[in-house]
Amino acid sequence: MEKDIILKAENISKQYRLGQVGTGTLSHDLNRWWHQIRGKENPYLKIGDTNDRSTKGDSDYVWALQDINFEVQRGEVLGIIGKNGAGKSTLLKILSKVTAPTTGSIKSRGRIASLLEVGTGFNGEMTGRENVFLNGAILGMTKKEITSKLNEIIEFSGCERYIDTPVKRYSSGMTVRLAFAVAAFLEPEILVVDEVLAVGDAEFQKKAIGKMQDISKGQGRTVLFVSHNMAAVKSLCTRGIVLENGKIKFTGNIDESLDVYSDNANSTEHSVVFDSDTKRLGTGNIQFISAEISDQFEKLKYEFSIGDDLNIKFKLKNNTNEAKSEVGIQIKSSDEMPIFHIMGRDSNFELNHITEQEEYIVSIKDIRLFPGIYTISLTSNTTTGHQIFDSIENALSFQIMDGGKYTIRNLPRAAGLFFLNPEWKKL
């Protein structure tokens, strides 16, 4: 069967100029223009580094996106994930025609509407009702469309009482609710959504996610979704694109994409040594030097089966002669959901420091997690917890593989988190 492609991106690249626009702009403009009239290629397109925020480049130009190719099918909900600065927002900006790509093209068979940030164009002096019309029109609705949905929009926002009050008198939460309500009733063929769920209270967030699910599943609309809320991405999207430094690292179903993404964030090694490049927080009184994970046979490994033991070994360096400390270990799933948190005191264990460097091991017997990738974060602090000595997010990761001694069936990650095999009895 022929695929019904609604959106196609071909070789999309986007170049940005670093530093201050203004110094040297004129000379670059003139040089560019001089090349153009002689029919030569833009001289500044050839140079440019890949977009890695943390390393210092030698060029004034960077590629925020490079050679992005993908296709989206009708009715698909595509999650675009990646670290800060990976190029997600740039891609969405290009898709929503806010800015043009430097090279390449995007072809579309449907109207694209974007929700890059709710409340765009709200005017404080105008009433809620007037703003619904204005905002709706900015997002591409006609007056007729808005009028026909006005009651639904107002009801969804839950701001009925204030609808004829100027928006400047609204609380920020109310503004956001109203703005999201307008956006939620847009009916484009393709909807581009960026981080809108990060607003409002928990109840409203739930409502918003529900609405997004309606839009994608119920109404069969195509949605491109960018969010750092991995749980939201997971529950909404069917397919994912992982961006890294402006390039596509992975395209595939959403679970795999999330795994690749969380993989991106840390090492796949079973042991790590922390050095000055490690991103860490805290006073540094006590610091982690290294950590490693192994199974019940003390074999260092990254891939575990359900029912294996997980041993976390770590080395501490005492920089300021602390007598006591406490260590916390947090395990999170690939969608950033905390699964559990372990502290020494839970097992009546105290870390009393005598020498400058000491090594500890924490054995978790019989791990019963569903297949997927999990991350381990390490924290060292005072026994009271008032002061953090050292904290390393996603220091290590491990993967639980399908199969193993307990499981004979397939365990999709969407079905659950903990694998239990309790006693069954017929009564």
Added chain:
Amino acid sequence: MNDNNTPNDWLFEITPKNKFFSLNLKEVWQYRDLLFLFVKRDVITVYKQTVLGPLWYLIQPLFTSVTFTIIFNNVAGIDTGTVPPFLFNLAGITVWSYFTACLTGTSDTFKVNAAIFGKVYFPRIITPLSVVISNLIKFGIQFLIFIAFYFFYYFSGSNLTINSTLILFPVLIAFMGILGLGLGMFISSLVTKYRDFTYLVSFGIQLLMYLSAVMYPMELIKKKLPEFGWIVEYNPLAYIIETARYMLLDIGEISLLGLIYTFTITIAVFFIGLLFFNKTEKSFIDTV
């Protein structure tokens, strides 16, 4: 929907550059409600939380006219013929302020709307168009006060006549708007990269007024400064204002050639402005 599978039925394509020239009128028409709402927003929010409200529309031209009458007519002694100097000034200022409002309103389109342009797409030209239209409403109100004073002077015995070309007055105002829009779009495109133009507009517009025959008849400058009179003569703005006074008050002299010249320049400025605007709108958000 019927031929989804043919390869070339894309609804639209996003490419690095616009075609050399494109004014997507169909798209602008699709967004006409937005244009209307922008105009409405501009009109109802301008003087919110002021005591005098829309009266401010009237205060500004009236006081300026009074000042001009005192300075240029009573002190400097510029002769306005049979027409009362106040009415002469009011006519010039009303038309001139429509132009300045259009120019200043549109010349920072990209800068002022960067936040909204950075979030959502709609035809960018809607914004400057809405400025020109909402200022037209403001102009309409100011023009009413001109008519009121016209009748006041008429019934108090001044020798006033109306020219039969008055029916073409709306066309003239449209051209004034188009000229302001064209120039404004041109400058707004440059402002995205070079902020210098913002300052140029704010003080340049004051100087331009003196070159645009607002407070004196065109004939006068030709008589008094024969060697520099051509600057005013070749200024399309001066010509439009002179023509407006010709239509409203039946004074001054205009020629068909001058009108053709003015209108040609106006159309040219508009299209150059549009060209730059089109080129800028695609990726100004990276430089603004």
